[in-house]
Amino acid sequence: MAIPGQKELTHMEEFMEGIWKQNPVFVMVLGMCPVMAVTVSAVNALSMGLATAFVLTCSTLLVSLIRNLVPKEVRIATYIVIIATFVTVTDYLIQAISLTLYDALGAFIQLIVVNCMILGRAEAHASKNPPLRTVISSLGMGLGFTIGLFALGSVREILGAGKLFGVPLFGPDFQPWVVMVLPPGGFFVLGSWLLLFNWLKGRKVEGSLVKTAEGHSHA
Amino acid sequence: MNTPAPVLTSSKAMILTLGLVATLCGILIVSAYQGTLSAVNANKRIRLERAVFKVIPGAATMKEFVATPSGIEPAGANVAADAVKFYVAYDKAGALKGIAAEAGSTGYSSVVRVMYAYDPAKQAITGIGVISMNETPGIGDRILTDKAFLDNFKDLDVSLAPDMKALAHEVKTVKHGTKQHPWEIDAISGATVTSKAVGRGINSSTQRLLPLLVPNIKKLRGE
Numbered sequence: 001m002a003i004p005g006q007k008e009l010t011h012m013e014e015f016m017e018g019i020w021k022q023n024p025v026f027v028m029v030l031g032m033c034p035v036m037a038v039t040v041s042a043v044n045a046l047s048m049g050l051a052t053a054f055v056l057t058c059s060t061l062l063v064s065l066i067r068n069l070v071p072k073e074v075r076i077a078t079y080i081v082i083i084a085t086f087v088t089v090t091d092y093l094i095q096a097i098s099l100t101l102y103d104a105l106g107a108f109i110q111l112i113v114v115n116c117m118i119l120g121r122a123e124a125h126a127s128k129n130p131p132l133r134t135v136i137s138s139l140g141m142g143l144g145f146t147i148g149l150f151a152l153g154s155v156r157e158i159l160g161a162g163k164l165f166g167v168p169l170f171g172p173d174f175q176p177w178v179v180m181v182l183p184p185g186g187f188f189v190l191g192s193w194l195l196l197f198n199w200l201k202g203r204k205v206e207g208s209l210v211k212t213a214e215g216h217s218h219a
Numbered sequence: 220m221n222t223p224a225p226v227l228t229s230s231k232a233m234i235l236t237l238g239l240v241a242t243l244c245g246i247l248i249v250s251a252y253q254g255t256l257s258a259v260n261a262n263k264r265i266r267l268e269r270a271v272f273k274v275i276p277g278a279a280t281m282k283e284f285v286a287t288p289s290g291i292e293p294a295g296a297n298v299a300a301d302a303v304k305f306y307v308a309y310d311k312a313g314a315l316k317g318i319a320a321e322a323g324s325t326g327y328s329s330v331v332r333v334m335y336a337y338d339p340a341k342q343a344i345t346g347i348g349v350i351s352m353n354e355t356p357g358i359g360d361r362i363l364t365d366k367a368f369l370d371n372f373k374d375l376d377v378s379l380a381p382d383m384k385a386l387a388h389e390v391k392t393v394k395h396g397t398k399q400h401p402w403e404i405d406a407i408s409g410a411t412v413t414s415k416a417v418g419r420g421i422n423s424s425t426q427r428l429l430p431l432l433v434p435n436i437k438k439l440r441g442e
Contacts, residue, residue: 040356070236071228078240085244089251096258099266103351160356178357 011136018140024117025148025190026197031117034108035149036186042165044104045153046146051094051109053142055086056118057135060126064134067127079122080113087113117145148193155189156180271306274336274346275317278308284439286431291438303428307439315440320428321350324420327412329353331362335372335421337429339436342378343401344421352413359413368407368414376401377425384430392418 009017024030034052039045059082070078091109094102102109112118121141126134157163160180162170179185272278283294285302294304305320318339323332332350337343347369354360362368380387388402392415395408406414 066240070240071233073228074233074237077237081237081240081244085247088248092251092255092259096255096262099262106353176357181356 014137015140018144023144031115038108039149039153040181041157042154045149049146049149051090052112052145055090055112056142057138058086059083060122060134060138063122063126064131083118084113152189156185270334270350271319273348274319274334275308277310278316279311281306281308291435322420322424324416326354326416327359331416344372344375344377347372354413359410361407361410362413365407371404390418390422
């Protein structure tokens with residue numbers, strides 16, 4: 001995005017944007033529907049994250065390739081058709097990989113098409129940037145989304161079922177905290193993660209403020 | 220700022236763009252479908268076999284059959300609307316090992332689909348396995364693990380009435396701890412809705428299948 005006065009990001013910075021500064025789950029809080037629904041276990045969360053990342057990367061690449069050909073009046077319709085295509089492709093691929101996984105993710109594979117993060121990235125980034133930069137940014141975003149889902153999924157599986165990746169972590173006497181794998185648990189865990197991230201961010205801002213203040217007083 | 224007058228795009232360009240993009244996407248989808256079709260079908264086949272072999276231990280091969288009012292036949296491409304599908308499992312020597320069929324009913328938050336094994340000699344259900352369900356974790360999903368509940372299906376009576384038209388006794392799910400007859404299922408305390416769904420599914424499936432199947436059971440043995 002060529003905003004005047006802002007220097008262009010390097011490719012590395014572009015990649016890191018999605019993972020940290022603009023993490024779709026923890027910073028932008030985008031696409032919360034699958035975040036809440038499928039993060040009952042680490043495996044589900046990881047596969048959902050990777051599926052979304054795949055759709056995101058493929059569709060933004062195509063959007064970026066045809067960005068100069070699409071009239072602006074029909075751009076959203078074009079993007080949706082492209083996204084829906086890759087969602088369908090992903091749907092078939094997951095069925096071919098594992099039906100158990102397909103059943104566990106249920107309707108949320110098809111619902112990737114309405115993940116606002118993907119349309120948002122196609123419109124805000126891919127339609128204005130060359131293919132390489134788009135792919136790098138989408139990989140970062142996709143990875144950031146996957147990390148976000150995994151952060152929720154692993155915590156919910158550990159607390160709600162006493163397992164991680166299906167492997168029991170505690171003894172047989174462990175009483176699972178069932179609410180954590182139910183919908184309210186999703187909100188509890190997401191809330192806690194957001195709290196943690198904002199607290200970390202707040203501390204960083206405070207720290208830099210103190211530093212600048214010190215710098216000024218010394219000067 | 221002097222904004223230039225908006226340039227109107229011609230309808231032709233818009234139609235052309237959308238048409239081209241849609242065509243490209245169509246080709247992508249069709250090739251993905253064709254490319255994964257054999258793998259998806261193989262997966263479905265494996266899942267079905269696993270479900271059948273789980274409820275009929277010792278089975279080595281299985282065949283799909285349909286039962287219709289006119290008899291039983293191997294499942295073909297065109298299946299009649301009133302046909303009931305079932306699976307026949309054979310052991311390594313090729314002898315009839317057992318019969319399995321699917322049952323489904325709506326539970327608390329999803330359709331609970333189970334595979335049950337039917338033993339023609341005992342006229343009883345000898346085991347069940349859940350194919351798919353999405354019941355509340357920790358509550359309804361205990362039908363997968365609750366040993367006392369699964370014991371209900373080790374020898375569940377589904378013998379036919381003398382007229383061969385229906386079961387002698389309907390399969391029924393009863394409140395936890397009140398099971399008295401071999402055709403009753405003792406519900407899981409706290410997960411009654413899901414337990415009842417299993418019972419209801421098995422009842423309606425056996426009511427449909429067994430009157431068609433039992434008179435023809437000799438045919439299966441002979442093959």
